[in-house]
Amino acid sequence: MKTALIVYAHQSPASFNAAARDVAVQALTKQGYKVLVSDLYAMNFKASATAEDIKGDLKNPEHFIYNNEMMVAWQDGRLSDDIAEEQHKLEQAELVIFQFPLYWFSIPAIMKGWIDRVLTQGFAFTLQKMYDNGIFKAKKAILSFTTGGTESMFKPDGVHGDINVPLWPLQYTNWDAPNALY
Amino acid sequence: MKTALIVYAHQSPASFNAAARDVAVQALTKQGYKVLVSDLYAMNFKASATAEDIKGDLKNPEHFIYNNEMMVAWQDGRLSDDIAEEQHKLEQAELVIFQFPLYWFSIPAIMKGWIDRVLTQGFAFTLQKMYDNGIFKAKKAILSFTTGGTESMFKPDGVHGDINVPLWPLQYTNWDAPNALY
Numbered sequence: 001m002k003t004a005l006i007v008y009a010h011q012s013p014a015s016f017n018a019a020a021r022d023v024a025v026q027a028l029t030k031q032g033y034k035v036l037v038s039d040l041y042a043m044n045f046k047a048s049a050t051a052e053d054i055k056g057d058l059k060n061p062e063h064f065i066y067n068n069e070m071m072v073a074w075q076d077g078r079l080s081d082d083i084a085e086e087q088h089k090l091e092q093a094e095l096v097i098f099q100f101p102l103y104w105f106s107i108p109a110i111m112k113g114w115i116d117r118v119l120t121q122g123f124a125f126t127l128q129k130m131y132d133n134g135i136f137k138a139k140k141a142i143l144s145f146t147t148g149g150t151e152s153m154f155k156p157d158g159v160h161g162d163i164n165v166p167l168w169p170l171q172y173t174n175w176d177a178p179n180a181l182y
Numbered sequence: 183m184k185t186a187l188i189v190y191a192h193q194s195p196a197s198f199n200a201a202a203r204d205v206a207v208q209a210l211t212k213q214g215y216k217v218l219v220s221d222l223y224a225m226n227f228k229a230s231a232t233a234e235d236i237k238g239d240l241k242n243p244e245h246f247i248y249n250n251e252m253m254v255a256w257q258d259g260r261l262s263d264d265i266a267e268e269q270h271k272l273e274q275a276e277l278v279i280f281q282f283p284l285y286w287f288s289i290p291a292i293m294k295g296w297i298d299r300v301l302t303q304g305f306a307f308t309l310q311k312m313y314d315n316g317i318f319k320a321k322k323a324i325l326s327f328t329t330g331g332t333e334s335m336f337k338p339d340g341v342h343g344d345i346n347v348p349l350w351p352l353q354y355t356n357w358d359a360p361n362a363l364y
Contacts, residue, residue: 048292063196065197103294108230115285
């Protein structure tokens with residue numbers, strides 16, 4: 001069965017973001033997808049990258065380097081349960097939709113926490129397997145977001161400039177076109 | 183007295199980021215600055231934008247819009263104490279240094295939380311007062327960060343591409359040159 005994962009970050013069930021999520025769930029279900037939703041605020045998803053993300057002893061507690069500790073913990077199956085669960089969802093999904101309101105030209109902190117904590121080296125990439133040769137290169141990902149501003153504000157000659165510039169680091173590889181909801 | 187604020191995000195006192203922070207504190211103190219440090223992990227700084235950031239009743243609890251609720255709460259002096267304290271530090275500072283390790287081509291989630299939660303509309307900008315006409319246009323800000331990679335990886339022809347591209351949305355206005363520590 002085809003599987004999609006919607007990583008969703010809005011505080012209110014009455015929001016336009018919630019409506020966009022619901023429409024996506026309906027449309028994908030109709031197309032035969034099993035749809036998983038990670039409702040980050042409802043899950044009270046931990047955003048900050050800390051030693052609590054690792055079960056058991058740290059490799060180098062005197063000089064804690066998050067990425068290194070996480071890589072080892074992933075290899076040993078010692079990541080915290082919330083991270084392991086998100087990784088399990090992501091592994092299943094051919095399609096990943098990030099649904100969020102734009103905060104300071106980027107994803108909200110709670111969603112940046114999902115990126116920082118779930119996409120562990122070893123699991124999501126290695127120094128050999130990234131970009132065109134990436135572990136998840138067969139997956140599709142889409143940014144779907146509301147801006148809180150008008151489309152003209154995010155044009156190259158608008159007050160904020162071209163929306164594609166701040167989106168660039170979020171879509172570093174081969175992503176589908178963003179779904180900007182002005 | 184001249185005041186500087188260092189917003190600092192590393193988990194370990196033994197890190198290179200901690201050393202960079204300490205050197206900055208020493209150098210600025212020598213130059214006659216009063217130096218404030220917000221050590222986000224040590225403070226267990228809340229990253230996620232939630233209704234808990236507002237004291238008292240919400241304006242529109244059925245349709246919670248973070249930015250709108252925060253703007254009203256700022257006007258009424260009803261922001262949570264941790265946010266009010268950071269705003270007070272920021273108001274005093276002529277110079278703001280963000281010291282962090284690059285996580286996924288951007289600031290760590292805990293620092294994105296500082297941006298999302300502290301830079302309230304009304305306090306940090308209005309629709310009339312932004313960019314060249316911004317409320318904080320007289321302040322200087324600097325990104326100082328470690329990359330976990332070599333300088334050549336972040337060159338225009340490197341595997342990650344030009345470091346200035348992902349930095350762009352973080353330095354949307356007139357910032358001083360970034361201090362990239364490869």
